[in-house]
Amino acid sequence: MITVYGEGRGFRVVWLLEEMGLPYRVRQVDLLSGIENDAEFLAINPAGFIPAIVDGDTVMVESIAIMEYLLARHGPSPLAPAPSDPDYPAYLQFLVMGEAGLAGAINAIVATNILAPEAEKTNWTTGWALGTFESRLDLVRRQLARSAYIAGDSFTAADISITYALEFAQRTGCFTLSDPEKAYVARTTARKAYARAMDGCPGTKAWAAEVAARQV
Missing domain, CATH: 1.20.1050.10 (Glutathione S-transferase Yfyf (Class Pi); Chain A, domain 2)
Structure with missing residues (x-):
């Protein structure tokens, strides 16, 4: 099960996971009310921004990088044209x-x-x-x-x-x-x-x- 930390740009990741049919859970992160007190999240991303994911032993941050990772690791998918594709x-x-x-x-x-x-x-x-x-x-x-x-x-x-x-x-x-x-x-x-x-x-x-x- 993939864990997505935070909404915001994490919505991109959740939407992609839904399109790909991959199991996930969203773990909420509140950036406005004391992120310094969220030890679990800071252990995942010490920089303190969202989104982040945990996929087995893999931790990723940055929504676009996460999307590329999911498509490469859990693909192939028609959501990502092959490099040989004109598109x-x-x-x-x-x-x-x-x-x-x-x-x-x-x-x-x-x-x-x-x-x-x-x-x-x-x-x-x-x-x-x-x-x-x-x-x-x-x-x-x-x-x-x-x-x-x-x-x-x-x-x-x-x-x-x-x-x-x-x-x-x-x-x-x-x-x-x-x-x-x-x-x-x-x-x-x-x-x-x-x-x-x-x-x-x-x-x-x-x-x-x-x-x-x-x-x-």
Whole structure:
């Protein structure tokens, strides 16, 4: 049984596990109320960030690295095109971009909005981060103009990565998606594995419901 520590970006991992049909459990981690007191989690990841997984004797951190590990260790899977597949370059690029260019940039804005003193909430860095997100989103839009999914005509793990980033940006109020992105997210989140992943991540599900209720 694979243990996933923490929701947040751990949702990507849980969604992938559901798509692959692998057994897992989610062990909650509260980063806001004294992570220094969570000795069990810090023994897994002394750096104190989520997600992390334990798979037998293997410990992994970083959501995209965890996804690649699961696909390689527990695959092969149609969720990861083979290197010889024409869709592989786009798959790999957008799998990584979901964090490196999209969610990571939004995270800088979210952290500033939550933690920074009022006078420092609007600053050069948050403007740069938003610009980074928007430039990478242009690449996503171009790709989706060519195909229904981010790496081609089939759903892959790269869609999990990108969908998480787009939902994160929208739920935090950092960005409003346009109709093409909304249609794409509607396609990817209509999957049964997504619904099961939401059930497995009650904090994420409650947050999504709260945001949806405010938007009515």
